[in-house]
Amino acid sequence: MKKILFTFFYLNIYTCFFFGINAQELTLSIKAEKPISPSLKDSLKIPNSFIDSISVKKETDTVFMKFQQMGFIESEILNLKKENDSSYVANFFLGKKYSEITIYYSKEDFSKKELQRFSSEITENYFVLPFETIPISLKKLTAVRNQQGNAFARLKLSEFEKDENGNLSATLIVDNGNVRTVDSIAVKGYEKFPRSFLKYYAGVKKGGIFNQKKLVEQNENLNSLGFVNAIKAPEALFRKDSTTVYFYLEKHNNNLFDGILGFATDEETKKLSFNGYLNLELNNNLNFGEQLLINYKADGQEQVNFRTKVTLPYLLKTPFGLSGELRIFKRDSSFITTEQQIRTTYQINPKSTTYIGYKGYDSSNLLDIAVAGTPVEDFKSKFFIAGVSYIKPQNKKLFPIKTMIGADAGVGVRDTQGNSDDQLRIETFLNNIFNLNYKNSIFVQNITSALFSDSYLVNELFRFGGINSIRGFNENSIDASLYSIINTEYRYQFNDGVYIHSIIDIGYFENETLALKQKLYSFGFGIGLNTKGGLFKFNVANGNTQDQDFSFSNTKIHISVSTKF
CATH class of the missing domain: 3.10.20.310 (membrane protein fhac)
Incomplete structure (x- = not known):
């Protein structure tokens, strides 16, 4: 037994000694016909040690290639010498360095x-x-x-x-090889994906020049639709005489339900009042890219706003689409106004759309007794409308739209008890996100609307105020014949699910029925949380007019939750 243990111990010592000798580290130094500066030597990044002579030879070849790339194109490897058991020297001829x-x-x-x-x-x-x-x-x-x-x-x-x-x-x-064109397009994963969106929204067309970089951008455009997710980047199959592009998509539920609960102090009673907001969007449930929108708003002042809209894109697989909209607005017992609208849209390119259409208004005076200084009358208006929009998406989950620009103009006539007035309505919309880096960004938005007419009625004016226009004011609490609002937010994004932001809003409006011109200000902060239940938003803003002293009672708290299903 002792003999066996002794033999085992001896073999271990021999093995360790053998591998210790053969594992000796080797070094490599370089020389040339002229001194090599320390900075040049550092840029070569030669390892401190090598495990064997083969590694030394490979590194010598690598150094030669680096010299060539640096501009020493006349350089040569003269020889590689072994100075002793642990060191090698590579001798180079460098020649002239070309800059x-x-x-x-x-x-x-x-x-x-x-x-x-x-x-x-x-x-x-x-x-x-x-x-x-x-x-x-x-x-x-x-x-x-x-x-x-x-x-x-x-x-x-x-x-x-x-x-x-x-x-x-x-x-x-x-x-150059052969010029490649996109000969066929295949969609994997979401077989019923509406192909018109590939052609008109993303801009992928058969016969177009193959461009891998552009295909990746077009794939990101599809991500911004909301009802589809790109699983991975598109791929191409090159055959001898054809090129097939594959998109890997999956259907994503994009039906939306959201609500807002607002708290405010009634200026007259000084009691807490509530206002509410409900929004339902049904998107692409028929795999056509269609949208059905139902929107309802009501506040504590007996104000009701109802809206429904249907959008049918790319009819008969063409760039033309159709949309219809109905709005009903009722203010306590003063008036009720109904708006009907129909549009024919045309997709100019993946980011730009134009449209023409018809818009009509029908308003009824609900007051039994006329109120002095408040011109409310029955009227009917008809407008020919035209507009254009531009949308630039970005690959961000919380903020998928980087830039949005829209302009709408309507020319028409208003009829009131046998009298007619020519009118012009103009509405513009612009917002952009300035991305400073991944976490920091600045959001800027402007909304401007103007009505030009010889005379004005209260029930035909624009109505604004609230979370979707100027924060710190009640929903649709301000009437205007002209208004312009600038919304700004500095946003800090902790991750893909949490961000905080500032609120600084500035507004100006005119009300021709009251001969009023007023400036508005709003300051506050907000937070957004992307939870499993949806996107939760909490905003606090204090709104004031230019001649009004600051008061905490003007502070509005808005809570909203957008849930997709």
Whole structure:
């Protein structure tokens, strides 16, 4: 037994000794015909040690390639010597270091405008590049060719020459391969996805030039629809004579229900009053991209606002769509106004839409006795309307829209008890998110509306105020013939589900029926939480007019929850 243990112990000692000798670390140093500066040596990033001579040889070849890329194109490996058991020395000839290179090109391959992204010195025949930027510049130039449909384009430098002044030049050789077009489009995962959205909303069309970068952007556009999620980036299958693009999508429930509960102090009774808001959106339940919207608002002052809208996009697989809308507004026992609207829309491009249509108003005076200074009358109005909108999405879960611009104009006639007045209504909308970085952003929005007429009635004026216009005021509590509001928020996003923001709103309005011009201000803060139950928003804002002293009683608290199902 002792003999066996002794043998085992001896073998372990021998094994450790054997591997200890063979695991000895090796080092590599470099020399050249001229001194190598410490900064140049550091930029080579040579490892401190190597496990064997093969690793030393590979690193020597790597150093040679680095010298070439730095501009020592005449460099050579003279030899690799083993000085002792643990160190090697690589001897190089470096030669002259070229800091830039003149590259001759063909105007058929690249335009001067395309080359301006890579070089500051460009002529009709050549451009100049810093030598160390050659690899990345060639890679980017290849991407330019890829975006033009040359998916298999290859670029290289050839015919290197050195003139009498020692300046280096080369010729850019471009192998474009075959120009690729999108011959067929396939959708995986969501087989019933409405294909018209691919063509008109995302801009993916058969016969278009294949561009991988553009396909990724178009895929992100589909994500902004709300009722579909892109599982992964699109892919392409290249056959000898055709190209098939695959989109990987899944249907996403995008029906929306949300409500708001507001608390405020009644200015007359000084008691707590409530106002409410309910919104229902049914989106793409028939796999057509259609939308049904039902909206109801009521406040503590017997004000009721009802709205319903139906949108049918891309009828008969064309860029034309149709929408119809009905609004009913009732203010206590003063008046009730009904608005009907129908639009024909046309998708200009994936981000822009235009429309024309008809809008009609029918209003009834509910007052038994006329109130002095409050012109409320029965009237009917008819307007021809036209407008345009622009929407730019972004890949952010909480804030999917980066920019939104809209303009609407209506020309019409108002009839009241046999009298007619020509009228013009203009409404504009603009908002944008300035992303400072992932967590910080600034939101800016402007809403402007104006009614031009020879005379004005209270029941035809614009109504604004509340969480969706100027915060710190009751919903639709302000009547105006003209108003403009600027909403601003500084947003700090903790993660994809939580953010806080400031509230600074400024407004101006005119009311021709009261000969009133007024400025409005609102300050506050808010928080947003993306929970399993939906998006929860909590806003606190204090609204005041220009001649009004600050009062806590003007503070409004708004709570809203948007639930998707």
